[in-house]
Amino acid sequence: MKGKGQQAVQPTLRPSGGIGKKIWQNWELYLFIAPAFLYFAIFHYGPMYGIQIAFKNFIPSKGIFGSDWVGFQHFERFFNSHYFWDLLWNTLSISFLELAIGFPLPIILALAFNEIRTGFFKKTVQTITYAPHFISMVVMAGMIITFLSPSTGMITRLIELFGIEAPQFLNEPAWFKTIYVISGVWQNAGWGTIIYLAALSAVDPQLHEAAIVDGASRFKRMLHINLPTIIPTITILLILNTGNILGVGYEKILLLQNSLNMEASDVISTFVYRTGLVSAQYSFSTAVGLFNSIVNAIMLITVNQIAKRTSDNSLW
């Protein structure tokens, strides 16, 4: 802001002007945000309006507004049905397994990456481990099905090399969760390291120097300097993950599901898909979906609150 007569007045005027003036001066910015605003209003808030059919007996010809209210009837039917506990158990156990195995692994991997200096080996391992992230769900499911095929699958034969008879992986409910979680780890653990590596790059080198002087080993420095630095990042990601505990990635489950493993693979979201879109029980299915969303929201808020109290890190 070099004072050059008249021109210097303008920039100082701008911020000090009233709100009306600010809006007027930046009217184009509202035009900029209009498409996004419309998009979220129509395609995200629009469906929220449709949630009311969970409390109605939705009849397409009457429309969402015109259908009759039935209260909590659909919810009661769901809670009282014999599959309720199975669905809840499958959803929760898959989520928790995924959290217990899939969450720490990228952290360990990132800490390991961080110990080696940039070079060919590091670059190669990173490039390769990131890559499966870009494989589509359909191809991923296709790989799982092909590799686990009882007669010709690569993994089946690998196990038979040791003289053990391989199970019929995808046809046995007991194996479903393991397959789901391990394939997820294979696909995403490498990619998950990026965010931790970004956080690790912020470690103050002076801390390491001081620790070396004090005779701390590499392992100890990793444990007492590197790990604590990324704790805030870990916390935030943990909150985000827990908030999605009932939102198991159903696209993959849907692809791997078959009538033989159904008992272990049916989760709330695949159930919503089946009852809603395949059997067209719109209201009932919406009620089940709403139950799912509400539990997720409660989980998110609870975990966020716990994190806030205990560690000062939170989403809001």
Added chain:
Amino acid sequence: MVTSVRETKSDKLFLALNYMFLAVALVVVLYPLLYIVSASISSPQAVNSGEMWLFPKGITLDGYKLVFDNPKIWNGYMNTIIYTVLGTLLNLAVTLPAAYALSRSDFVGRNFFMGMFLVTMFFNGGLIPTYLLIKNLNLINTMGALILPVAASVWNIIVARTFFHSTIPKELQEAAHMDGCTNFKLFIRIVLPLSAPIIAVMALFYGVGHWNSYFPALIYLNDEVKYPLQMVLRQILVLQEMSAETTGAAISGDIAQAMNNKAEIASLVKYAVIIVSTLPVVILYPFLQRYFVQGVMIGSVKG
């Protein structure tokens, strides 16, 4: 001095274990990928009987021939390209201006808009109400059903906003305003040219998303002619529909003669189709990897 030597020893051991751990991770991730590549050019007998472990055996390109001769796969490919290009263009047209507006501290109401967008990250109407909306908008079985409902992602808007906020100097905007430059001109002539990295990142994230997506097509499309590649893949890889319709049309005389076994044709096609469908991403990936990483990094900066 003695102690420091001992320290180095334990450090060396630790480093060695570290390298071993990473080497194991590398092998575990790499092996299935290499196996698919090799299997796609090996004879199905060698693959199915377990003779082929790493390097291709009984090299044949019949699998690719079948895939490239298949009109369904070509049609899916074309559709996917159209969905990806148009979808990504729309994504950019919605995301970039909105993110820029949100990055301006003198934009009155940005907290309102940001809040409105953020809510949708944690709460949504769910599958059925969304489906009913698409139906009411008469988008069922149209291209719009694959493109419009995913016109923007909150996460990407936040990433782009963070980029604009941290890299476009405020002074530049003030100077432009002093020269009588409108916000529109400022965005087109100054901000966008300075934002090549973020435009690349956004195009990549959205583009890969469109390329790999199958679920919207599954629920909104009923006309197979409009199916994207992933839906065709689903029929072949997951539903194992190796019917005459999926593969038969493609079998030219000599291949059909060489292989009268349907299962063999099926396994030939599977590996080749995985490669062909993933090829564009695989070819571009090494060049674009740093952009992808950059995108995640920008996103991780407190937004």
